[in-house]
Amino acid sequence: MAEQQAAQPEIYKGLAGVPVDYTAISKVDPASNSLLYRGYPVQDLAGAVTFEEVAYLLWHGELPDDEQLAEFEQFERAHRALDHVVKKVIDELPLTAHPMDVIRTAASVIAARDPEVADDSADAELRKAKRLFAAFPAVVAYDQRRRRGLELVEPRDDLGYSANFLFMTFDEAPELEVVDAFDVSMILYAEHSFNASTFTARVITSTLSDLGSAVVGAIGALKGPLHGGANEAVMHTFAEIGTAEAVGPWLDAALAEKRKIMGFGHRVYKHGDSRVPTMKLALDQLVAHYDRPDVLDLYDALANEFIARKGIYPNLDYPSGPAYNLIGFDTDQFTPIFVASRVVGWTAHIMEQRASNALIRPLSVYDGVERREVPAREPVE
Numbered sequence: 001m002a003e004q005q006a007a008q009p010e011i012y013k014g015l016a017g018v019p020v021d022y023t024a025i026s027k028v029d030p031a032s033n034s035l036l037y038r039g040y041p042v043q044d045l046a047g048a049v050t051f052e053e054v055a056y057l058l059w060h061g062e063l064p065d066d067e068q069l070a071e072f073e074q075f076e077r078a079h080r081a082l083d084h085v086v087k088k089v090i091d092e093l094p095l096t097a098h099p100m101d102v103i104r105t106a107a108s109v110i111a112a113r114d115p116e117v118a119d120d121s122a123d124a125e126l127r128k129a130k131r132l133f134a135a136f137p138a139v140v141a142y143d144q145r146r147r148r149g150l151e152l153v154e155p156r157d158d159l160g161y162s163a164n165f166l167f168m169t170f171d172e173a174p175e176l177e178v179v180d181a182f183d184v185s186m187i188l189y190a191e192h193s194f195n196a197s198t199f200t201a202r203v204i205t206s207t208l209s210d211l212g213s214a215v216v217g218a219i220g221a222l223k224g225p226l227h228g229g230a231n232e233a234v235m236h237t238f239a240e241i242g243t244a245e246a247v248g249p250w251l252d253a254a255l256a257e258k259r260k261i262m263g264f265g266h267r268v269y270k271h272g273d274s275r276v277p278t279m280k281l282a283l284d285q286l287v288a289h290y291d292r293p294d295v296l297d298l299y300d301a302l303a304n305e306f307i308a309r310k311g312i313y314p315n316l317d318y319p320s321g322p323a324y325n326l327i328g329f330d331t332d333q334f335t336p337i338f339v340a341s342r343v344v345g346w347t348a349h350i351m352e353q354r355a356s357n358a359l360i361r362p363l364s365v366y367d368g369v370e371r372r373e374v375p376a377r378e379p380v381e
């Protein structure tokens with residue numbers, strides 16, 4: 001009789017809508033479409049402070065004063081060069097390996113070669129986080145260059161983080177407008193509460209594993225097209241559609257095939273991603289700088305048409321994909337750029353998890369075959 005059967009626990013598929021812990025790092029508020037980093041609205045930080053200052057804020061809880069910033073900048077600039085072993089490992093990886101595989105492997109090597117690898121004190125973990133932060137731009141820049149048959153470019157310590165990132169990639173002093181737009185993208189990508197990759201990092205940390213392992217796992221989670229991989233997928237969509245005029249028929253076919261349109265939709269924001277307006281301004285700046293109004297026409301046509309038909313809004317990956325394309329990055333380097341930024345959020349969460357740890361181990365409800373007997377076998381002669 002139904003009443004006598006034990007009540008089935010409710011399943012929260014994908015943990016949708018389930019709060020699993022507190023965090024003081026960022027507040028995602030879907031009701032007001034807003035995102036706060038340690039209390040500051042992210043759109044107010046973008047353009048007002050540098051990515052380095054935002055990184056410091058996310059790790060330390062406060063913006064740096066002049067002395068703290070100078071000390072951090074000095075540390076970051078001293079750890080920018082590509083380690084020779086990391087370079088050797090990258091050189092051994094086939095070009096068929098996705099750049100996310102390359103940065104995941106590089107992260108593992110960097111972490112294992114960290115001078116404080118055996119020290120898991122909070123201070124050492126923070127320095128490891130800062131060394132990964134400093135090292136990732138060289139990995140992305142070198143990987144893009146080697147795929148184009150170009151030599152490594154050594155970092156310049158007279159440039160800020162974003163200007164140096166672009167310099168190491170393109171071997172020319174970047175223009176201020178481009179640096180500013182890129183810096184804004186790095187600020188916007190840095191942190192977003194318990195997204196899939198950050199949660200992955202927290203799960204790994206919850207077993208008291210090390211920071212390097214948690215970052216490597218997080219990179220794996222970010223790679224998927226439902227998460228960070230969507231910024232690359234947006235460019236593939238743009239290439240498939242071609243021009244603004246082709247959006248209508250393309251969308252008819254895509255929706256008939258029940259395809260997901262990458263760069264749209266979000267688990268938490270259902271009425272638009274808080275970061276999109278700020279990133280769209282940066283994209284506008286790049287479109288004007290490179291004189292590419294066609295990019296904006298296609299961007300607007302697809303966004304307007306998809307919102308009108310499905311009521312699903314763009315997420316941050318939608319404007320950042322074409323922005324990175326205009327700057328000159330190869331499409332498959334877009335998600336590694338996201339890694340270079342999000343390593344800040346991941347490591348802030350790793351340290352927060354450690355400081356107030358509980359092993360993350362949810363329950364499952366078994367729905368396989370009922371208990372049964374192992375079949376008897378004839379004894380083997």
Ligand SMILES: CC(=O)SCCNC(=O)CCNC(=O)[C@H](O)C(C)(C)COP(=O)(O)OP(=O)(O)OC[C@H]1O[C@@H](n2cnc3c(N)ncnc32)[C@H](O)[C@@H]1OP(=O)(O)O
Nearest residue numbers: 225226227228230259260261262263264265266267315317
């Ligand atoms: C930085 C970031 O990681 S932001 C996210 C980047 N990811 C993408 O852009 C990938 C495309 N988007 C998606 O796949 C989803 O919107 C996700 C994974 C981001 C969020 O997914 P969920 O919260 O699980 O929403 P869910 O997938 O249940 O969507 C609800 C409905 O909207 C539809 N939907 C959501 N996003 C899209 C989309 N981009 N294209 C087409 N349909 C969509 C779903 O098919 C579903 O329809 P149904 O109710 O008829 O089945």
Ligand SMILES: O=C([O-])CC(=O)C(=O)O
Nearest residue numbers: 191192194195196267268
């Ligand atoms: O929050 C999420 O689920 C995905 C996202 O936008 C991010 O990680 O920046």
